[in-house]
Amino acid sequence: MTPTDDLSWLVPLPVVLPLAAAGLALVLWRSARAQGVISVITLTLVLAVSVTLLVAADAGPLVLDVGSWAAPVGIDLVADRLSALMLTVSAAVTLGVLVYSLAQGVADDNAETPVAIFHPTYLVLTAGVANTFLTGDLFNLFVGFEMLLVASYVLLTLGGTGARIRAGTIYVVVSMISSVIFVLAIGLVYAATGTVNLAQLTYRLPEIDPGVAFALQLLLLVAFGIKAAVFPLFAWLPDSYPTAPAPVTAVFAGLLTKVGVYAIIRTQTLLFPDGRADTLLMWVALATMVVGILGAVAQNDIKRLVSFTLVSHIGYMVFGIALASPAGLAAAIFYVVHHITVQTALFLVVGLMERRGGSTSLERLGGLARLAPLLAVLFFVPAMNLAGIPPLSGFLGKVGLVQAGVADGGALAWALVGGSVVTSLLTLYAVVKAWNKAFWQPAPDDAPRVRLPRGMVGAAASVVALGVGLAVAGGPLYGYTERAAESLRDRDAYVTAVLPDGRGTGRSAEVTEEAREDGETDVVEEGADLEGDGGTRPEGGDP
Amino acid sequence: MIDTSPSLALVLVAAALAAVGIYLVLERSLTRVLIGVILLSNGINVVFLVAGGRAGGAPIVGATEPEAMSDPLPQAMVLTAIVITLGMTAFLLAMAYRSWQLHGHDEVQDDLEDRRVAQRAAAHEAALGTEDEDSTLEQEAQEAHDDVVGSTPPEGHVRPDAGGAGRVESAEGGDVR
Numbered sequence: 001m002t003p004t005d006d007l008s009w010l011v012p013l014p015v016v017l018p019l020a021a022a023g024l025a026l027v028l029w030r031s032a033r034a035q036g037v038i039s040v041i042t043l044t045l046v047l048a049v050s051v052t053l054l055v056a057a058d059a060g061p062l063v064l065d066v067g068s069w070a071a072p073v074g075i076d077l078v079a080d081r082l083s084a085l086m087l088t089v090s091a092a093v094t095l096g097v098l099v100y101s102l103a104q105g106v107a108d109d110n111a112e113t114p115v116a117i118f119h120p121t122y123l124v125l126t127a128g129v130a131n132t133f134l135t136g137d138l139f140n141l142f143v144g145f146e147m148l149l150v151a152s153y154v155l156l157t158l159g160g161t162g163a164r165i166r167a168g169t170i171y172v173v174v175s176m177i178s179s180v181i182f183v184l185a186i187g188l189v190y191a192a193t194g195t196v197n198l199a200q201l202t203y204r205l206p207e208i209d210p211g212v213a214f215a216l217q218l219l220l221l222v223a224f225g226i227k228a229a230v231f232p233l234f235a236w237l238p239d240s241y242p243t244a245p246a247p248v249t250a251v252f253a254g255l256l257t258k259v260g261v262y263a264i265i266r267t268q269t270l271l272f273p274d275g276r277a278d279t280l281l282m283w284v285a286l287a288t289m290v291v292g293i294l295g296a297v298a299q300n301d302i303k304r305l306v307s308f309t310l311v312s313h314i315g316y317m318v319f320g321i322a323l324a325s326p327a328g329l330a331a332a333i334f335y336v337v338h339h340i341t342v343q344t345a346l347f348l349v350v351g352l353m354e355r356r357g358g359s360t361s362l363e364r365l366g367g368l369a370r371l372a373p374l375l376a377v378l379f380f381v382p383a384m385n386l387a388g389i390p391p392l393s394g395f396l397g398k399v400g401l402v403q404a405g406v407a408d409g410g411a412l413a414w415a416l417v418g419g420s421v422v423t424s425l426l427t428l429y430a431v432v433k434a435w436n437k438a439f440w441q442p443a444p445d446d447a448p449r450v451r452l453p454r455g456m457v458g459a460a461a462s463v464v465a466l467g468v469g470l471a472v473a474g475g476p477l478y479g480y481t482e483r484a485a486e487s488l489r490d491r492d493a494y495v496t497a498v499l500p501d502g503r504g505t506g507r508s509a510e511v512t513e514e515a516r517e518d519g520e521t522d523v524v525e526e527g528a529d530l531e532g533d534g535g536t537r538p539e540g541g542d543p
Numbered sequence: 544m545i546d547t548s549p550s551l552a553l554v555l556v557a558a559a560l561a562a563v564g565i566y567l568v569l570e571r572s573l574t575r576v577l578i579g580v581i582l583l584s585n586g587i588n589v590v591f592l593v594a595g596g597r598a599g600g601a602p603i604v605g606a607t608e609p610e611a612m613s614d615p616l617p618q619a620m621v622l623t624a625i626v627i628t629l630g631m632t633a634f635l636l637a638m639a640y641r642s643w644q645l646h647g648h649d650e651v652q653d654d655l656e657d658r659r660v661a662q663r664a665a666a667h668e669a670a671l672g673t674e675d676e677d678s679t680l681e682q683e684a685q686e687a688h689d690d691v692v693g694s695t696p697p698e699g700h701v702r703p704d705a706g707g708a709g710r711v712e713s714a715e716g717g718d719v720r
Contacts, residue, residue: 139620139623143623146627150627150630150631150634153634154634157638157641160641161645162645162646165638165641165642165645166642166651166652166654168638169573169638169642169651169652170651170654172631172634172635172638173568173576173580173635173651176580176631176635177568177580177583179627180580180583180584180587183584183587183624184587184590186620187587187590187591187593187594187617187620188590188594190591190594190595190616190617190620191549191590191593191594196620239654239656239657242656298660299656299660300656300659300660300663301656304656
């Protein structure tokens, strides 16, 4: 290990720490208190590591070869600006949701939900999310997806009640189909190029038949599109999310769809920068925004309403990706960060509303503004943030996207600018409708008299405050996302970081050093020369 | 140049498995969906074998000449995929069993809230006074109403009695056309 990448030992920690802690929590299943302590300590450590990586990655990507097997033979973990930023936001949000669920568990204090399972599964989920953000290998990306998906299946069907099994059936089957499509795409990528390393794919993909490359791109987009819940692949989301426990729904809504969006950003910029799918993506973005928000307007259940706004706002991120300009990408990344926090906050607050009002149906809620003024504030801030009211972060993200769209200047880009403004207005309409019905109507007579646990309110408030903090720190954050977008456009930096001189031959570091000492001269310097080395692929043929 | 020409038999096997799998996934019974998912995954695993090129000797240094080796990487990936599929199969089986415990069948159910929205739409239609010959929305809403009334989620472990199980069988029998 050279002194320049001395921080790279931190890179695997966000994956390894939660996994080890998950095992520990499973062993200590008898003590809910010990499990809680383990989870909180682990996720705090992960947050600290993520923030360190966020600062360190600003200077250049940090790369770690897993097991010291050099890329492209081994799997590598890469923390560049985008990965580190996503990692930090997800760590902060998962920690907030964990505190919320701990407070809820203490408040409920019943044996109905098997908490013994909750903590290990939740930690595996965070490990899976971190793995997808960090990996530099297409197959490892699939493994990360599976980790978080399997954990999410368990969390969604926690307790195994009728409604959750019904919702889980839809969710599990749809997710499995998307996984199958993803595996198929990986198999075909390997068949076409002979590698699944992202850095190596950047110069092998342009060499294959363009039609095949386009087919691979579309296959990957379908697989990630199901996970990101874009039109027409989103119908599973509003049917499955609302039935899960509030903290579970919050973390799903905040992170799982964004993992899909992250995968789209990564593959679109790194593997397929020629932008042949951009027109398609623009149409998808427009349809996602408009159809999603129209669905939200029709809903009468606040959890489903918020689920539909989640779908709708994925369209904004796809819009930014489809523009494929540095400004568009920067705005999309900013929007992802904003949306993770605001959507998680909304679902946490909706969980509190359900607790206080005894229902999620807007018909049965009412008068919450008088009954619980603090709750009203906690709902109002993220709701306005989602609708894009200045000066909150949603406004900044939307302005960035609209500016990027106008700068693009195409007819479709203008249509998307119009669509995003209309969607923003309809979002305002939907959340104001929810506000009117739940907070302003006269309270129903049978409103339950419950006190909200302080821990839950505190955790929800801290996630809401994080969303407001994004607006306060808007300038530096937007600067960071712009630099992240730049580094996404500059693929050579990523490739040379992953495959630096000598390592790209597929030899481990020691071997390369020995070779250098022996004065061997076939250590490859240029990426293009790697092709001749055969990479990972031995000769086929019958013996 | 590496010989990447795939075996036609493997391609046909993959296509057949995937086609049967997709057909079964579109069924409404969770058990059939499960079998469909298994077949589909196995079809994709065969695709990985195709991706590895021609079959060769065991990829162990010393046992086979490097030129005659099979490509080990797709095999490693297939192993991972198989393990994941195994775990998923177990989970889906558990869900199908739980669904049978709760409802006496393992059919994928409609979403209640979707039905409620349809119900409201039907009510609005009636208010507007449009006479629709095929009043499908209204019928649907009526069904939805029955569903909503009749299906308060059961709290305990409702184990279906022998009669319930028999009913499922007869329903299944009716399903086979």
